[in-house]
Amino acid sequence: MLKLKPKRIEITTGNKWIAVLQQNNADKLDLHPGDRIELTAGKGKNKKIVNAILEISDDGNGIGDKNIGLFSETWNRLGVKKGDIVNVGLCPKPLSTIYIREKLTGQHLDYKKIDFIIRDVVQEDLSDVEIAYFVAGCFIHGLNDQETIDLTRSIVRNGSRLNFGKGKIVLDKHCIGGVPGNRTTMLIIPICTSLGLTMPKTSSRAITSPSGTADTMETLAEVAIPADKLMKIAKKVGGFIAWGGGVDLAAADDKMIKARHPLSLDPEGMLLASIMAKKFSAGSNHVLIDIPVGEQVKISNKKDGDCLKKRFEQIGKKLGMKVKVILTDGEEPIGKGIGPALEAIDVMNSLQGTPDASRDLREKACEMAGMLLEMCGKAKVGKGYNMAKEQLESGAAYRQMVKIIEAQGKKTLYPKLSKLKHAVKALKSGSVKYINNALIARIARVAGAPKNAGAGMWLDKKLGDKVKKGEVLYTVYADGQEALERALTFTNDGVYKIG
Template sequence: MRLKPYNLKIKTGGPLVAILHEDTAHQFDLHVGDRVKLNCDRTEIICSLDVTKNGFPKGRIGLFTEAYNALNIDKGDRVEVSPAEKPESLLFIRKKLDGKALDEREINEIIKNIVHGELSPVEMTYFVSGCYANGLNDAETTALTRAIVNNGKKLTFKKGTVVADKHCIGGVPGNRVTPIVIPIVVAAGILMPKTSSRAITSPAGTADAIETVCNVTVNAQRLRKIADTVGGFMVWGGGVDLAAADDKLIKIRHPMSLDPEGMLLASIMAKKHSVGSNIVIIDIPVGKTVKIPDAKSAQHLKKRFITIGKMLGMKVQVIITDGSQPIGAGIGPFLEMIDVMDVLQNTPGAPEDLRAKSVMEAGILLEMAGKAAKGKGRAMAEQLLVSGAAWKKFQQIVRAQGKKRPPKMARYQEPIVSIHDGVVLEIHNKLIAHMARIAGAPTDPASGLVIVKKVGDKVKKGEPLFIVHSNSKDRIAYTLEFASKQNGYTIGKNKVAVVKAKTPKVKPKAEQKKKSSKK
């Protein structure tokens, strides 16, 4: 049947969905949840069908935004509607649920159907569940990585070009190493096209932080030009459609916090493979309150990363780092970017832990790329930073992507103080991250926390442990209330510093700037 299309102007968030009036659906023996094939001027898609009695005319087909855009409909077009068979990939998903290994063709078929919107969220959830319950071996993980890359856009560079990349498993608040490493490495003449993620459960993703100073949503054609002229970029991966299937799988995994190991490995390696990376450093922070709690788990992941990298033709070096506390001072998009710019400009008082880790990682990449002799990479990275070459390159990248005016400092700033003298014994990363989100990060880029005291620091009664930044009276009050019960700091002999909740006051702008400079 040929029906007049109607743009519902409602997004589903991914799946391709169409809607028919109940009488029209019954006329052609179609039911809720059926797959329908839609064809419009040689463009064909598969949609999931919804049916309604009210508010929609008979004899028309309603299309949610994703389906309407996929069909490239022009004025006056009609859409051919017919039943569609279930995809073969459902058999492969069932096979994985039964605990059997999948081959490369089967995995590619699943990913192809995901990218084309031919699997429903429920069906994708079963695939994730099968991988979570039964795992993915190295061959499956490599096949999944290739399938994600091959079913999305990718960047390619001249054969023999060294292309550097890095990734951190995550879980450490702050830790905004990437925007420092990239300009150091690129300033040395190494190509580094970096795509990064936005925050899902953290106070800031790398893309969120960088977006406070420049555009991070850049199309693939422009990215290639930036890479050729500047030598690197730092953009949001979701805005480029690189590894598109991975973004859809992450949405499925997120609500239940499911991170099947093989899927996690494939997700990371696909992002690297899609931009042509051939030398990669992987950072695995270890600590009680991060994703990887112990050295044994970290060593296991390290071996798998190196193995998968070899199978993909990538040289991978894995570093296991200290994840026991936040790195840097700022926690939240703009507050983290202030740290980054302070380090790049060699500002006195810039966070030394962030600086040291950035120089170390950049040094490793310089050695892997053959720009520095073994053991000499750190010194070369240090020189590129101190000389101002890295800051100059950072500015070039920012201008190429589209420079933005940074946000103003948050209107409200309140300290969380220690209630007794002592030494900081522990900082709970998850609680710190949670409070930064309560304050408004990452939605409000100026909100978050500024860490004042780190593990090992002496603290006196009444001294600030960290400062809460927010543009909302309500949010800063909620954060203070939460911190009065548990703020993540263990002081002295296992005593937790607390603060009584109080009504926030607006700080004068001069005082705001003074506090923010004391990161």
């Protein structure tokens, strides 16, 4: 064991415990980069132990052979101050790494093993590489129904949960993604809560898309809100649209999403567990799942959609939730805005019914809100759509959305867009026969979305619309000239087909 003085390194990594030893000290314990070390500071009741991941420095770094470098999170976790002593010892790898290796070789994991992995993910005892290996194992070998249910339950158990009370009807809605725009959630929640129902929504940020629901809502109001405040908001206005990562609901899932991001991996079992764990953690018991189907989205055909639908319903039943799954058209973007601020403007236009409102966004939102109203018994079968439409057309849903925005911490009702824009016009007359979803998403991301909230695209024409030569098809927004020019390089690759 080594006794060293702590030296703070002003680097944050996002809650990973990192420590740095000079090479000669690492050699004394036969340690290598990526090994785990046990750090102990304080005595008695003040004693703290952290299992950290080791980085090794050469002599020119300034750590010194009498010191150990601690990244900011590690320093704070140990509660040390300058002049203290930190005991440095060996630390075995977590047992969960053995189970990750088992999954990589194709073995099925029981609940105990899955729970070991998820607990270590939440406690920051696994490195990013080890979490990535678990994701890879699930991607290569899949998760059977029992593993998926066990993963769902473990994610819930190792995170926080909102509790609205026994017998309370709590609605939720989720889309598995793949369709640009599609901000139906931001219409459905004010529609349903304007009728006195409870509908809390915790959403993800974008992974591979130009915006997630949380990114879009964040242009209008605060979304990183603690759980106790969310409960107060829900009691006051019936619901909210918040970032799930800000409340530690299904915390393990958010960490695994980061591991899935670089290669855009979406193992089906993880997708199911991710969605259902978040719904269960949010206290939801009546859930509507939207599965877009089409050649350009995650689910390319009805057969695969029906299989996924069945798995969602089975997991929901095991968790005691009422789940309805619908297959929807995924052949074109829903709405006109693509990118956080543009989508928010599209939502607010659609809630108010302005001349620029998106007909398809309003229609899909009313259909889905109507289904939820019928699921929970608020509307009779066959009457939900009309009830939802009345809330939208009367302005009740818009007024309710303003209340939700104000309750969460209002920023604005109409966010600013990026300063630079370029309109792409039709080269011939005809009608829109095809829109390339993947290119729409790529152009918006290259333009800067979602990092630059005002960047993205505005779609003036949709499938089936008649077009005259020289009419604007869509407009690209970007913060800088370079980003705009990069995005425009994709505009000649068949984004729209006119016939």
